[in-house]
Amino acid sequence: MSATMPPALQLEALSYAYARGRPALQDVSFSVPPGSFTALLGPNGAGKTTLLSLVTRLFQAPGGRVLVCGHDLRQAPRAALGAMGVVFQQLTLDLDLTVIQNLRYSALLHGLSGTLARTRIEEALARAGLEERGRTMVRALSGGMRRRLEIARGLLHEPRLLVLDEPTVGLDVDSRREIVAEVHAFCREKGLAVLWTTHLIDEVWPEDRLVVLHGGRVRAAGSVREVMGKANAGSVGEAFGALTRGKAA
Numbered sequence: 229m230s231a232t233m234p235p236a237l238q239l240e241a242l243s244y245a246y247a248r249g250r251p252a253l254q255d256v257s258f259s260v261p262p263g264s265f266t267a268l269l270g271p272n273g274a275g276k277t278t279l280l281s282l283v284t285r286l287f288q289a290p291g292g293r294v295l296v297c298g299h300d301l302r303q304a305p306r307a308a309l310g311a312m313g314v315v316f317q318q319l320t321l322d323l324d325l326t327v328i329q330n331l332r333y334s335a336l337l338h339g340l341s342g343t344l345a346r347t348r349i350e351e352a353l354a355r356a357g358l359e360e361r362g363r364t365m366v367r368a369l370s371g372g373m374r375r376r377l378e379i380a381r382g383l384l385h386e387p388r389l390l391v392l393d394e395p396t397v398g399l400d401v402d403s404r405r406e407i408v409a410e411v412h413a414f415c416r417e418k419g420l421a422v423l424w425t426t427h428l429i430d431e432v433w434p435e436d437r438l439v440v441l442h443g444g445r446v447r448a449a450g451s452v453r454e455v456m457g458k459a460n461a462g463s464v465g466e467a468f469g470a471l472t473r474g475k476a477a
């Protein structure tokens with residue numbers, strides 16, 4: 229990875245408040261280095277989904293900056309969003325279309341057609357382990373298969389950054405473990421940067437980057453070892469407990 233490459237994602241001083249209540253995010257800054265797996269770990273209500281809504285431009289922060297591979301989301305939204313694949317927390321597949329129809333529709337939205345689209349769809353089917361299921365209605369797939377399909381769909385346009393909002397919610401233990409391992413492997417093999425939000429400490433691997441969010445604030449960010457050091461903890465679980473104890477200010 230080139231030392232001059234900009235971060236895959238850079239967040240600078242992001243804050244956000246819903247109409248009622250206290251701010252959901254306060255002065256959030258961190259970056260996702262190119263090719264890294266960065267886990268955004270926070271308990272329920274920490275602000276993870278709100279943060280991803282700012283990163284995907286569903287919401288606009290009143291100040292601060294979001295840069296995707298060096299592209300400012302506000303100044304150059306097409307370039308910024310084009311460099312990013314997204315997997316939202318809620319399923320966004322059409323259950324009454326086939327696997328291939330869902331992929332083809334997304335390919336078209338990304339401007340992919342003809343042979344290129346067919347090649348990318350074949351790659352996506354293979355990546356999701358759904359080669360034999362292309363003509364199956366999504367409704368007939370298991371939860372794990374649907375998630376794999378969504379992840380493969382998010383990679384159709386070959387983004388350099390993939391952001392996922394608690395992608396294992398609702399999956400059984402085996403599917404969850406497999407999907408966590410697959411995305412880690414893909415990140416390592418293809419140099420894809422990943423921002424993975426979760427509240428589950430066992431989804432964080434020792435070589436990951438880690439950002440701990442609590443009460444809308446970044447409590448610690450860095451390598452897993454650095455975050456554990458900051459919390460004076462012997463494990464990710466201990467660090468998470470120490471950094472998220474009590475009410476956030």
Ligand SMILES: Nc1ncnc2c1ncn2[C@@H]1O[C@H](COP(=O)(O)OP(=O)(O)OP(=O)(O)O)[C@@H](O)[C@H]1O
Nearest residue numbers: 246247249252270271272273274275276277278279
């Ligand atoms: N539409 C909304 N209107 C008002 N407050 C909201 C809204 N959505 C979220 N919040 C509040 O903003 C804060 C952050 O919520 P958010 O959903 O971003 O957290 P989260 O870390 O994704 O939590 P979870 O793991 O439960 O999804 C919480 O206090 C939540 O109650």
